[in-house]
Amino acid sequence: MNQIEVFCPGSVANVSCGFDVLGFCLEPVGDVMKVTKTETPGVSIGTILGQDLPTDPLKNVASVAVTALLEAHPSKYGFRIDIDKRIKPGSGIGSSAASAAGAVFAVNELLGKPYSRNELIQFAMAGEALASGAAHADNLAPVLLGGFTLVRSNKSLDVIKLPSPPELVATIIHPKIELKTIHSRAILKNTIPLEKAVQQWGNLGAFVSALYTNDYELLSRSMKDKVIEPYRAMLIPRFEEVKKAAIDAGALGSGISGSGPSIYALSKSIKIANQVGDAMKNQFDDLDLEYEVHISKINNEGIKILH
Amino acid sequence: MNQIEVFCPGSVANVSCGFDVLGFCLEPVGDVMKVTKTETPGVSIGTILGQDLPTDPLKNVASVAVTALLEAHPSKYGFRIDIDKRIKPGSGIGSSAASAAGAVFAVNELLGKPYSRNELIQFAMAGEALASGAAHADNLAPVLLGGFTLVRSNKSLDVIKLPSPPELVATIIHPKIELKTIHSRAILKNTIPLEKAVQQWGNLGAFVSALYTNDYELLSRSMKDKVIEPYRAMLIPRFEEVKKAAIDAGALGSGISGSGPSIYALSKSIKIANQVGDAMKNQFDDLDLEYEVHISKINNEGIKILH
Secondary structure, X not given: OOEEEEEEEEEEOOOHHHOOOEEEEEEEEEEEEEEEEEOOOEEEEEEEEOOOOOOOOOOOHHHHHHHHHHHXXXXXXXXXXXXXXXXXXXXXXXXXXXXXXXXXXXXXXXXXXXOOHHHHHHHHHHHHHHHHOOOOOOOHHHHHHOOEEEEEEOOOOEEEEEOOOOOOEEEEEEEOOOOOHHHHHHOOOOEEEHHHHHHHHHHHHHHHHHHHHOOHHHHHHHOOOOOOHHHHHHHOOOHHHXXXXXXXXXXXXXXXXXXXXOEEEEEOOHHHHHHHHHHHHHOOOOOOOOEXXXXXXXXXXXXXXXX | OOEEXXXXXXXXXXXXXXXXXXXXXXXXXXXXXXXXXXXXXEEEEEEEEOOOOOXXXXXXXXXXXXXXXXXHOOOOOEEEEEEXXXXXXXXXXXHHHHHHHHHHHHHHHHOOOOOOHHHHHHHHHHHHHHHHOOOOOOOHHHXXXXXXXXXXXXXXXXXXXXXXXXXXXXXXXXXXXXXXXXXXXXXXXXXXXXXXXXXXXXXXXXXXXXXXXXXXXXXXXXXXXXXXXXXXXXXXXXXXXXHHHHHHOOOOEEEEOOOOOOEEEEEOOHHHHHHHHHHHHHOOOOOOOOEEEEEEXXXXXXXXXXX
16 A cells, blocks of 8 residues: 545544543544655655645654654655645644644554554654644544543553444534634643532543433533633633523533634534534624534544545 | 331542542441431430440431431421441541431431432431531442442532442551541642643543443553642551552552541452452551451442341
């Protein structure tokens, strides 16, 4: 095999009570990446469609991630990466993770699969580190493993795939302002009240339980975030109104996707998810603000091979 | 039915990563309580064997809890409570929870079961408030529901029963110093580093997942507490040595039981749990300190009716 084309899905990280640990994978939103084996060693970026991103292999998250992989598993071949970049960087649905994960996944296939999907996360993290200044796995894990994932530890890279209740559908609204992860990080406090931390881990424990038992009511009750959301909400226009509109329209819960500005909601059917999308849009209609809405089932597979 | 005798088990709360939310129920350790319906309304304490506890109904956790139940569900009868108190107060294995939960459970039976086990928690919390100065459900939930339990919220009292992996066995060592919950609370900081909070909820999410999947390795990796244990450890003689000895002897993990001074460990068989108990004891052998060791399967049923 000398060439492979893969679909690299978007993802939602920092799912309400699961700041830095809980994420899920999207279905219809994602990049398409083509990786071609070359006779000359090294990694190069070919064409990038859709977005203005660096083609210098030292500055592109995809090539940086592949370089980390090739350091651990040297090859006499080289790899050229062509990207149809459909997820806008800074949107909050894992743009850099899609590129980094997609690239290492594709190269791993071309190398004859020396690594499992879980093992590939460590290499993709090099790309995430370039993009956001910190190596974190909370978007990479859902992109590579699919479904809901929990990063138990970023340090020892202990990642668990959680079950996805079959009826869940996500609504994402992306108001088109750009928010860099690095800035959304800076606004957070270094310490948090113990009382709020206890509420947060009580909610996360309940959320994980609800995923195993398909308990949508419990899922809904546990989609709370009193620790991070109050700070980041102020970076997102009309966050509180959009969230309230989503819940009033029937969503189980709603919160900031990743570090924003996208806002996600989870609902129990496609019909409700569509109504939720309409209700969220309405909050922006009198503003001179572009936005995009995605309706997505939970993608339980993650990255897919197209050709 | 005019009289009932119940077994009120001990419990382990604050299970490592689950401070204030995660607990489990013990099997062989517990009080025996006899409640008798009387013609005169009101609640009274009859005899208390084993411990020196108040018989004034306003000062005993059992009668205070029953009074809360009777306020919600008035009865023309009264109730006399006789207690064979085998769990020492201040031991860290839910002595007050056993009394409060046992009393409301028994009276509820004599009243014809107007409340479910889950609903009884709210009344038993009045007893816990008397004992520790704060109404909390993290020992009451496992005593009433059995197995592992998660208190998602103390405020709205949202309690979930989690599954118990069948092979788990607890070892508890109780060094006989008395530690009041109120003092172990006072030593804690009001704020904690965000980074440690994230680790804690990553571990709790993983612990809950491991309970559903019987993943003992994951359970072991997630039994960590960098938030509470470092402070409370200094109130317990040789805590670090006992914990290390337990893990070296094969325990999946070990930590402070409740607010101490008891130390618990979880292991994958009775054989290992016994070896763990011996290893823990050895750490106290050159000290002039009395201790007790309990080996217990997870009690999946909770409070039991004896007669």
